[in-house]
Amino acid sequence: MDKKINLIPEELTVPSSVVKLTKLISKFSIVAVISLIVTSLVMISFFVYFSLNLKNLDSSNTSLKANVVSLEKTEQQLILTKDKLSKILLVKSLESADINFESYKEFRTIASEFPDLLLGESEINAKGMEISVSSNNTSSFIGFLKRIGEFNKFPNASISSLNFSPDKGLLLNLTYGI
């Protein structure tokens, strides 16, 4: 049987509890060193991987930017076209007498159904129109008045004047939309 022989004087002998603690700390240190090495390797790997990834993306973006620059003329044309088209839409939405002129043509078609009716001066603008009609034939004139009741292109219509003269007959001024 082995026997421990301690030749060191008792006051110089390290207590066993301290020796155990030292061994435990040493073991922790070894684990920490291994962790440090592993962590460092992992970090370096990630760093290299991410750096390469970024480098690839950067070079890919540089080539894409060169592509965009080579398409600069198309881009200029696209921007110009889109800008002009948005303004063309605006121009098309601006008030004009065009729509009222279309309505006037319909009015004129109705008036042409009455051969005795004379269409006088007509003013057409963006807001509406003012039309003067005259006729020597009273029955034709009344027929016309009934017929234009169907002409509902404007939210409001009014008779601005109704006159009679022996040579021109009945003279009616109509106002639409104004």
Added chain:
Amino acid sequence: MEYSTNNQIKYLAKPILMLVAVLALLAFTVIFGIGKIKTLNTKIQAAKVLKGQLTQKIEILQNVQSKVEEGVGLAGIALPSKGSILFGLSQIKNKVNSLGLVIENLKTTNTVKEENGVERSSISFDITGDDTNLYLFLDSFKKILPLSNIGKLSITGEGGVSMATITINFYSSEAVQKIPSVSGLVSGLTPGELDILNSLSSYEVPEFGIPTVSEFPVRDDLFN
């Protein structure tokens, strides 16, 4: 006599210091490493976004290339940067000649600013002629370039001959001066815009001096 406390501390100091140093190094590696990786990851995400934007932009530009080559000219004629009144006069003159109408008292007005950089110039005149042709003349402004409309109209007629006093508006607009940076986003032509372009192609262009686009916008940021 027992081993003194001081000696015990001295005995433990070396392994403890080593452990603390290793742990500190480990903490530093983790914090520094994660920081660096986070920075790289942020850059990668930004580069990916940029790549997506650039790819999309190239795709859009390649898709619209043929359409805008034709469209830019047409849109430029429809709404010239300047001189719309000259093109308008040319159109009026051609129409009057072809329809056998007589034009008098022709006047042009100063340019008036509308919304969004659009300017309006007007031409007023008296016109006389056959009813049918005069109405054809008035209808023609719906389908000619530069874009125009009837500002106001006073018309009277008798015996198949009509006389009208007309104000025709023509429009112009300065070209856009800047385009986005290389990585700046652009959008393609919307179906609505394509419809306008298609409808414009059926319009009558002015016979003299079909305008060419010479004022291309420059890039907003030359370094990007």
